[in-house]
Amino acid sequence: MTLRPLRREDHEIEHAFVSGLSPETRSNRLLGGSRAITREYIESLVSVDYSRDMALAATVMLGAETLIGVARYVLEKDDQSGEFAIVVADAWQGRGIGTRLLRKLADVARRRSLKRLYGDILGTNRPMLELVRKLGFTLSRHDDPTLTRASIELR
Numbered sequence: 001m002t003l004r005p006l007r008r009e010d011h012e013i014e015h016a017f018v019s020g021l022s023p024e025t026r027s028n029r030l031l032g033g034s035r036a037i038t039r040e041y042i043e044s045l046v047s048v049d050y051s052r053d054m055a056l057a058a059t060v061m062l063g064a065e066t067l068i069g070v071a072r073y074v075l076e077k078d079d080q081s082g083e084f085a086i087v088v089a090d091a092w093q094g095r096g097i098g099t100r101l102l103r104k105l106a107d108v109a110r111r112r113s114l115k116r117l118y119g120d121i122l123g124t125n126r127p128m129l130e131l132v133r134k135l136g137f138t139l140s141r142h143d144d145p146t147l148t149r150a151s152i153e154l155r
Helices: 010-021 023-029 039-046 097-111 127-134
Strands: 002-005 054-062 066-076 081-088 116-121 138-141 149-154
Touching: 002 097, 010 039, 010 066, 023 081, 023 116, 054 097, 066 097, 081 097, 097 116, 097 127, 116 127, 127 138, 127 149
Parallel strands: 081 116
Antiparallel strands: 002 054, 054 066, 066 081, 116 149, 138 149
16 A cells, blocks of 8 residues: 555546445545535545645555545644544455554644644544544544544644
8 A cells, every 4th residue: 555645637546436435435524415526526636735735645556556545634724733534445444544544644744833633523433433532632522413523732
């Protein structure tokens, strides 16, 4: 497995990745919402302003490069905290890929002098809640009772 920044030219593998996610995984990633997989949507996912934000791709070679996971953060206006999101392809879940992606994302954020990462997780997404707990994130109530806020101070 290779971890690298997601690139604009990853449009096709990003489309295949998102299209291949199960309804449950898409719902967990989009916090219960759904979104049409349009060319514009995929373009928004691969167009990352790396001067502020970060998107890491986990890929494997299966005849051709295949995207199996993505972790990203978007820098908040305070320039000190970032909201993270992560998704791993269904067939690859439970193999430590999410752990590696989130650790790497936190390392990048720390090197860029961010003070905090946070993300909102559906309360029903037990595997993700366990993952962030294992990595030292603090879990707290969210204004929306269906969500849990996970945050970690980066020192």
